Amino acid sequence: MNNSSIVSLVKANLAQQQLWDFVEESQLNDLDAWVISGVPPHKLSNDDKDLEREWILPVDLKQYSASDLTLEIADKLFAELICRRIILGIANDDGTVVYYFMYKGLHKPKKN
């Protein structure tokens, strides 16, 4: 999946709007895709122990065509990054970005 066109958008959103630190982009070996890593300004979930480096996958929300993110690709992503969750950074065509946690397997809902 090729997401190079929105990497800078999501990266800027994380750094400038969400105020994340150490925001960096990197290209995956296995897939033709870019991921962003960074550290959030505060804990993202009550279940998290400490702040840690998070991985963000920028994906393009296209209204009239399907995304190219299959579950097989998601599995490959988890295999390469070796992390407990990936954050989907879903970029809309108006420049807004929304973020969703994606866990591998069945997971419990976060505590409030």
Added chain:
Amino acid sequence: MSDRVAISLVQGHSHGGVALVFDIDDIRILRNLGIAGILAGTLPSATQQNAFLSVPLRLMTEEALWLVEKGAAYFVTGPESVTSAANAVTPQDMLQTRQKLELSFAEQREFKQQEHVEKLRQLGLPSDDGQSPTTKSLLLESSLFIETPNSSALVPNQPQDPARQKLLWKQLRDACKNQGDYHVYKALRQQEYFLSPGARFGGRFIAYPGDPLRYHSHMTVQPALDYSRDSLDLLQVVSGGRLGTGVKKLWVVAGVKPEAEDPSEQVSFFSIEWAAFG
């Protein structure tokens, strides 16, 4: 009686059928197997009733398929199963049924008489209220009732034709709108989740970590995707993820690999949740 559950398959013209269970003891067996089902029976006089429903228990197609596949249940269907059961009735059976009925009448008569005497005693009236014995017996006889059982005593005793069972199973399987859902169902059952229909929360299944009477559900499971061909619908991720956060459920997507050999590796799950920022 066998310990296998009788699933009545009510068949329409164009689909595999609706699976119903009428026997209350069967329903208990199902509960112990981890299947809650949905009670769907109303009183004939209150068809709009939507709480405190009774038998029959309606099962999801996947539940019926799973039960029959693992040998815990069998299908009963069509008028032919009733006719063949009726043809198998011997005069001896008829006599027995008649005797049972008479026995129940005798019990009821005695109970009602005692009740009547007790009532008169409480009111301080003489036990002979002046009615003629014929009137008394007519009144008594008209108050006896005959129970119409919810489930047949005859049909479950009929031998099952394995070829027909197989055919019904295949028909039901082929009628599934999304063929992958059955694999998802089996994978979640293997992990001891209780499953119920998920339309209330916009999914295919709702998964409970144990009996729904004791646990809240954790997950809304989406209709199965093909592992390598179907892509994630991001608009659905957004709407489902937000709704799931609102009702404290994870939005679960499942990818099915039809060619996988090992059933435990056939389905790959991912849990999605709003990240609470952005």
